[in-house]
Amino acid sequence: MSPASLVLEEQAMEDRQPQGRSAFLAIVGRPNVGKSSLLNKLIGQKIAIVSRKPQTTRTRIMGVLTQGQDQLVFLDTPGLMKPKNSLGEYMVKSVASAVSGVDACLLVTEAGAKVSPADRDLVRRFGELKLPAVLAINKIDLLKDKTPLMEQIREFAALYPFQGVVPLSARTGEGMEDLLGELKALCQPGGFLFPEDTLTDQPERVIVGETVREKVLRLLEQEVPHGVAAVTESMKERGRGLEIHVTLYCERPNHKGILIGKGGATLKKIGTQAREDLERFFGCPVDLQLWVKVKEDWRQRPETLQSLGFNERDLEL
Numbered sequence: 001m002s003p004a005s006l007v008l009e010e011q012a013m014e015d016r017q018p019q020g021r022s023a024f025l026a027i028v029g030r031p032n033v034g035k036s037s038l039l040n041k042l043i044g045q046k047i048a049i050v051s052r053k054p055q056t057t058r059t060r061i062m063g064v065l066t067q068g069q070d071q072l073v074f075l076d077t078p079g080l081m082k083p084k085n086s087l088g089e090y091m092v093k094s095v096a097s098a099v100s101g102v103d104a105c106l107l108v109t110e111a112g113a114k115v116s117p118a119d120r121d122l123v124r125r126f127g128e129l130k131l132p133a134v135l136a137i138n139k140i141d142l143l144k145d146k147t148p149l150m151e152q153i154r155e156f157a158a159l160y161p162f163q164g165v166v167p168l169s170a171r172t173g174e175g176m177e178d179l180l181g182e183l184k185a186l187c188q189p190g191g192f193l194f195p196e197d198t199l200t201d202q203p204e205r206v207i208v209g210e211t212v213r214e215k216v217l218r219l220l221e222q223e224v225p226h227g228v229a230a231v232t233e234s235m236k237e238r239g240r241g242l243e244i245h246v247t248l249y250c251e252r253p254n255h256k257g258i259l260i261g262k263g264g265a266t267l268k269k270i271g272t273q274a275r276e277d278l279e280r281f282f283g284c285p286v287d288l289q290l291w292v293k294v295k296e297d298w299r300q301r302p303e304t305l306q307s308l309g310f311n312e313r314d315l316e317l
Helices: 003-016 037-042 086-100 115-130 146-155 177-185 205-217 251-260 262-282 302-307
Strands: 021-029 061-067 070-076 105-112 131-136 164-167 231-238 241-252 287-295
Touching: 021 037, 021 177, 037 061, 037 070, 037 105, 037 131, 037 177, 070 177, 105 115, 131 146, 131 177, 146 164, 146 231, 164 177, 205 231, 205 241, 205 262, 241 251, 241 262, 251 262, 251 287, 262 287
Parallel strands: 021 070, 021 105, 105 131, 131 164, 241 287
Antiparallel strands: 061 070, 231 241
């Protein structure tokens, strides 16, 4: 074969190679450290619900960011804490499953916080799997005195050889470019894992239900919000918009009364706020209808969790 033919053959082989680099990353950490806020900030669109209450995220939510030749695929996981019921056990298993199936991990902690037992458990898991990891120290905008930050970095660095440590604020965006640089350095050749325009793997029905549940978390207090599941029953096109029916399942008859509120005021407020978010997401008018039903102790029953859409495979891990 002539030199010219060899060059042409090499070029043809290069053309057949998948273009771009990618990394599959799990976002892990304790509850309420801002993992979902960080994912939304990275993706540039709200795909994970956010509230100040811990354990807002119940399932693994995937987000995809494609910039130039780099594609970062994120799994946002529930906050790691000691489970109190079948739902809690499902969430812990979801985290363990996510960590065991990725290329690297992004450990998120809160600025000024001490290393927790949950942090140590996660770092131990990194070591067992020989996973590269980046540490993101979130909420630095809330830390008036930055002195504890250096001690916090030293404490984490003594536990694990992190690829990078980035103090940041998911709320203000400070430090986000530095974090992206560290994460892109983890990308490997082999092409993109998803089409370039992919943002999430969450079906529209799940996004609708989670949007409604977010409003419950924000408007109600204490135990009731975590005893609520939101299930999208139907989505239909109506003219230029959508008609959507969502059922809110709660565990007690008195919880149903709290969700509905006096004269239906609370449920109306939940529906109004959720509808506004959904209209921004879908870009069209939304007629959102909410219903409330009692399904006693649903968080304690694996079979009920499965009927409400929680992944059976994860429950059996």
